[in-house]
Amino acid sequence: MSGIVLSASVRQNLLSLQSTADLLATTQNRLSTGKSVNSALDNPTNFFTAQSLDNRASDINNLLDGIANGVQVLQAANTGLTSLQKLIDSAKSIANQALQTTVGYSTKSNVSTTIAGATAADLRGTTSYASATAYSNVLYNGTAGGVTAAVATTTLGAAQGTFSNTVAVNAADGTTAVTGTMTLIGTTAATKIGSAPADGDTLTVNGKTITFRAGSAPLAAAVPAGSGLSGNLVTDGSGNTTVYLGTAATPAATVNDLLTAIDLASGVNTSVIASGLATIANSAGQTPSSIAAGVVALKSSTGADLSLTGKADLLKALGLSGATGGGNASLSVNRTTTASSLGSLISDGASLNVDGHVITFKNAPVPGSAGAPAIPAGFGKSGNVITDGNGNSTVYLQAGTVADVLNAIDLATGVQTASIAANGAATLNTATGQSKSSINTSGQLQLSTGINADLSITGTGNALAVFGLSGNTGNATAFSAARTSGIGGISGKSLTFTSFNGGTAVDVTFGDGTNGTVKTLDQLNSKLQANNLSATIDANGLLTITASNDYASSTLGSTAAGGAIGGTLTSALTFSTASTPVQDAVAQTARANLVSQYNNILNQIDTTAQDSSFNGVNLLNGDQLKLVFDETGKSSLNITGVTYNSKGLGLAALTVGVDFIDNAAANRVLTNLNAASSTLRSEASSLGSNLSVVQIRQDFNKNLINVLQTGSSNLTLADTNVEAANSQALSTRQSIAVSALSLANQSQQSVLQLLR
Structure with missing residues (x-):
């Protein structure tokens, strides 16, 4: 193998392919882990910085459970406070029921004494009164010029007025004068008036009604009860009359009948009714209406x-109007004032109300006079006055005088009294020490007030103005004058009470009610109220001073309650010994039941406070709560618990027979309950503030963890889009490198083939 020699191009392609394979492995590693830094070899700085951030986020996250538990502890305490407040309100309701329950004593402690003649309006006792004199405006008579002063004999009535108009003619020729005997209807025109009234037509005279009816008048036995028959007329005795016209073939009512009916309505005539019959006569001093030569002389009364x-x-x-037709026409007849009558005439039906008694003025002759009705049973006559003996009178205007009015006023004030005999005569007597009312030479009424009451006069109609009682302007609606009063029996005396159940000591001086003195019961109670006392007085002058409802269980003058009585009044009058309050068994039983209900509420307060815990921590039972907010333990909140059972709230169990026995005891309980309620509200505010702080820190920590984790991710996370592109590019590059290596290798083999 050592003998193999690679060409430069093959070697170069192999190195390129090896580099590409390394880059591709790195990219695939990033794609599989999602991180660009997977070890300290990748990027030591970012690797260790991210690891530090993740560690802190983990530490803070471990604190969130404790904070969440703390929130619930506070919520449990707040729930307990809400329930305790409701229980306190229930206890208040029970205490208020005690206040509204009948006071627990049938008789409260009191002292009493009798003050002769004392009333609620004047506690000073028997007071002497003298009659004072009040003056009216000047009254004038009817003498020309209107400046002649009236006198006692000046009459209330005046000279009769007369209405005369055109000649009335009959219906036959329109020229023959109507006579009194002519009928109102009929078939013979020569014997009836020009225009006949129809059945149901009426005349109104001074408010009285004259009604025309066809047909004959009924028999006396058939007339309505209280009315009477006289010829063709049926009258009710008060001036209302029915005129029976007869028939066309047999006419009945005449002009004279109609004039008689008008005079009954005007008061010129009177009627006395008995057994269905009416005896009609002229009132004394009155001239009846008449007709002569066709001219009707229609008269008013005096x-x-x-x-x-x-x-x-x-x-x-009838010659009384120039108007024609079926509509109504009106006329009036006025009286004439003279030197013997008042210059201002009083109207029929006017009245005076004097000290609650009524004087009525009536247009009629006084009952019992010639031709007038009899005096009503139970009433008496004096001059032109009919009185009921109790101060109510009627003054008859046709002959009444100023003197009659003065007598009627004196009967109302009690200056004069009336003794009524069996025959209806009234004898007037002046009360001892009194002077009758009179009229002076200037024409002023001199009215005696009497001693029974201050004088008070009101009126209807024109009564006040006629008698000069309507003030200087003539517009006053009342006339008054005070009696002269003396001094009461205890005036100037003092009454004292020491402080009663912590009240303000009383020092009262009786007097006229000015300058701090006491006259009335209301003024006395105003002084006593601040010392938890009240006063009453009965019709016999018994003054009783009693403990108020708030202190119904206390005894006046006792060592415990105070309220000892003294002052100069105690030497002038004998006060009773202060009585001991007497319990009302029913009321005390009701109050005892309320005590039991109240104590049950206190038990519920105790158990509610004990149950207001979460996870073993009870802020209403003296526990404390410590919450740590950061990983170093330097940021924390210590919440000190309270003990809010009944004792902790300043509430004690009540005792039957001691508590709620009177209103003061109930008010003391209410005071404690109000203080407890204020304490609960204050603690609720404190808990609410702490809960707000804890919830804010809880939200802060959650957000901080997110910030730390985001910062860590920003340092280590790979961009998957970039790495995926790199992976694709490197795969392509690797494929190209393999192809190039293959080509280089083939080229080298071809050279070797030539050497063979």
């Missing part, structure tokens, strides 16, 4: 102006 509305044709037929 007590009210006249207002009439009805079918135009009917009114024209």
Whole structure:
């Protein structure tokens, strides 16, 4: 073999082929391992740097399990805190139930005394009152010029008004004057008015209704209850009348009947009803409406102006209107003021409300007078006033005077009283020490307030204005005046209580309610409230000072609770000895049940705190948690646990008969529960902060491992695309080298063949 000599070209091709084989082996190794550096021989720097990065990534990865366990420990503690908070809320609910339960004592500790005449509005006791005098605006009479002062005898009513119009003519020739005896309907034109009313037509007079009906009037036995028959009229006694027209063949109602019905409505006439019959008469001092020579003289009463509305044709037929047709027409008749009447006339139906009593003004003659209805049972008459004896009155306007109004006001205030006799007469007596109301020479009403109440007057209609009670502008809706009051029995006396259950000591001086003095029950309670006390007073003046609901179990004046009574009032009045609170068995049983429920909640708090562990670590039972975040152990977090059982939260088991027995005891428990709740919220915030830190470090380590592994890969990994291309190129190169070697070898053999 040593004798074989290779040519230079063969040797060169063999070397090239060997180099290609080496490169191809290297490339195939990189493709199979995926790394460009597989040993320190490939690239010592990159190899050892990548190995260091991989080692650190492995160390940090080993820490992730511990961190994950730490997260779960924190989660378990947080879950426990959430449950503990719910249990605390349940305990609060139980304590609040105790507050809402009936106070556990049927009678609380109290002291009491009786203050004669004391009321909730004035605790000072019996107070003397004097009647004061209040003045109205000036009242004038109807004398021309309007500046003549009214006097006591000035009447409320005025001179009757008269309405006269054109001559009324009959239906026959249109020229013959209507007389009072002419009928309203009929077949003979000469004996009836020009336009007949129809069945169902009405006239309205001063709010009263006159109704026309065809046919004959009923018998007395057939008229409606409370109404009465008089000729062709049926009246209800209040001014409402039905006029029976008869028939065309047999007419009935006449012009005089109609005028009578109008006067009943206006108050000019009165009716007294008995057994279905009505006795109609002129009111005292009233001139009835009439007709003469075809001219109707329609009269108002002295007590009210006249207002009439009805079918135009009917009114024209009576000469009362120029309008014609089936529609309505209206007319009015006003009274005339005189020197004997007020210059301003009061309207029918107006009223005054005096200290809660009602004075009504009515257009009618006073009952019991000639031709007027009888005095109602239970009522009494004095002048032109009918009173019920209790301060409510009616003043009759047709003859009533200013003096009658003053008497009615005095009956309402109690300045005068009325003694009602069996015959209906009322005797007025002035109360002892009082002065009757009067009218002075200037025309002002001098109203006595009386001593029963401060004077208060309101009105309806024009009553306030007519009597000068509507203020200087005439727009006031009320008139008032105060009595003169004296001093109460305990005014200037003091009452003291030492501090009761930690409250503010009380020092009260009774007075008029100004400058810090106490007059009313509300003012006294405002002082007592800060000392856990309250006061009540009954209709007999019994003042009772009681422990509040919060301290229903405490005894006033006791060594433990305090609240001893003193002051000058105790020498002026005799207070009872402070009573011992009396337990309510039912309420205390309910509160005892709540104590048991509360203690069960505390047991659940203890077990919940014990169960809030993970992997043997319980941050709510005093354990500690240490978490290491890096491979050197220099980066770590120490979490110190707490002991949050019931004792750790400052909560103690309750005792039946001691706790929840009153509201103060329940409030003390609530205070502790609120503190425990705040502690849990604070710890939850701390745990949440720590959990956030741990989760951030956990994510950081995961990302850091990826960074380290990526850095290691960047140093050692091969580019498979490049290596695959190299492999392909080297395979081609190797194939070419084999072919070249074959050619070189063939060439050498040919030379040898020539030498043979």
